[in-house]
Amino acid sequence: MSLIETSSLGKRFNDTEAVKQLNLSVREGACTALLGPNGAGKTTTLNMLTGLMKPTEGTIQFDAAYEGDRRNYLGYLPQYPKFFGWMSGEEYLIFAAELAGLPKKQAKISASEMLELIGLQDDGKKRISGYSGGMKQRLGIAQALVHSPKLIILDEPVSALDPIGRREVLELMKRLKTHTSILFSTHVLHDAEEVSDDIFIMNKGTVVIEGSLRELQQTHQKPAFFLETEKSPEEWLHTLKEQDWVVDWELDHHRLMITVDNMEKARANLLKDEHLHELKLVKFEVAKTSLEDLFMKVIS
């Protein structure tokens, strides 16, 4: 049973169809990525799931085991979270927890736990107006989590951050996914690959590919070898192209990426290739092609 499921969901703004015929289902306990380029309709989809926007078509079903207003079971971090700058981080978390229905005492306990979780325990008493972007983003995640929702929905949680902030938030998400279901959107494949279990790739308002990360990797990833040589491998490449186990290759000066269909056969062949040894190997690495190619193909 999925936690939240949409069927033929659609949203039209005047003459643009931001989302159409969208079928999405989020498993309980999983971390699900909604991946797509800018303008794919991710934010619009998440806004409909949280109830901030009304769908023009289709339905949204939350797990029937949880009855009543589904906002009770959701936590949400908007793409551009905006706080009351005059509150302190701690006050905001208590405010959010109490709004979600926690009694005052529990709200306080939960707020201080959250501050610790996101590493802001020392800044909890400071006004939010003085926080950095990364701190605000982490506070945003904390306010989504503070009432222990069944599902947290994060809209581009790492897009606006610098590399350090990005790393912090991704690590936080990895820790969270052990005890909460997460649905997050991103336009960066790498982020989706790093933390998610399930991926929905969206383009132009609809889902084009879906599946678990592992499935997608198994069907779309090929084994590959990454070689670096002292001499240019250009000539050697001509003979290599003829081999039946070579699927694709990419040459960048002295670096060569060879995609193959059979890892063992390719390795055995490469290692006994005399010509390759003459090129003076600097690096020989077993690698994999990423989902990048697939992603680029489906969104173009």
Place this chain on the structure above:
Amino acid sequence: MNELTEAMQNINWALVAPIIVLQFILMVVALVDCLKQNQTNGPKWIWIIVILFINLIGPILYFIFGRRSN
């Protein structure tokens, strides 16, 4: 003429003092707040002048227009 100055000295202060005190409180609070803000709408030094030199209206203008909410 003498009567008037006398009258002014007698009642004037008791009556007007509360207003002056209130205006002063307002000015001080606005000034302290303005100095503490890391940003105001428009240059801060202009707001400081406005608060200091326009009686009553200055601090109020600051609270309404000068203060950033976020």
Place this chain on the structure above:
Amino acid sequence: MMRQWMVLFKKEWTESLRNFKWLWLPIVFIVLGVMQPITSYYFADIIENFGGLPEGAVMDIPLPTGAEVLAGTLGQFSQIGFLVLVLAFMGTVATEKTSGTHIMVLVKPVSYSSYLTAKWVHILMLTLGSYVIGFSAAVYYTFLLIDQVPMSHVLSGALVYAVWISFVMTLVLCLSALFNSSALVAFGSLGTALLLSILSMYVPELMMWSPGMLSSHSYSLFFVGEADEGFWLSMGATVALMVVMMVSTILLFNKKELAKDSGA
């Protein structure tokens, strides 16, 4: 439901403590309230002393009555007082919408009516509180300097005027919830208040029902202890209009798309 309402209300309250509205609004009203009795008092005094009247002219500049001064004070409240109140509260909902802070509030299991009525009650408490403090100061100075007015006249007149203030502030909140531009909210509510007052002054027969009549009713209460004809009509209509405005604003707010722009 009720607890969430209290949480929202407490947030409004803390916010207006932190941005000093609880300090400066009462001060504005005290100063406005005290000004009228003091100037009335000294005006007569000064003319008497510096009148420069020709020799032999008979000095006859009567001090205004207490009721006149109180009515004059409310006149000040209706002009500068309203201007300040409207400017102070025009952004109540509008700035939350333009900055986007309302999103993370309304995505919680909170009803839109709680969100709006918590703001409404808070605005009324703050404005009426400031008004009561300021008008008390006016009454005190008037009694001290000018002349006594029967307390029942003062209280009933002040109460009626409080309803007029509530009406204007309800209008401010509703416009703020429906529009994003604070300037539009300010012009809309001040314009409406002005229009109602002017029409009530020039065509009172047509405007018997109008909330704009309430200030002249409160003046009559000061002067003679009785409101003019049609008092209950305008009182009833004002209360009804406030309810209608609040209910329809909540309904419209429910229908509106909250997350207007996904962009920054």
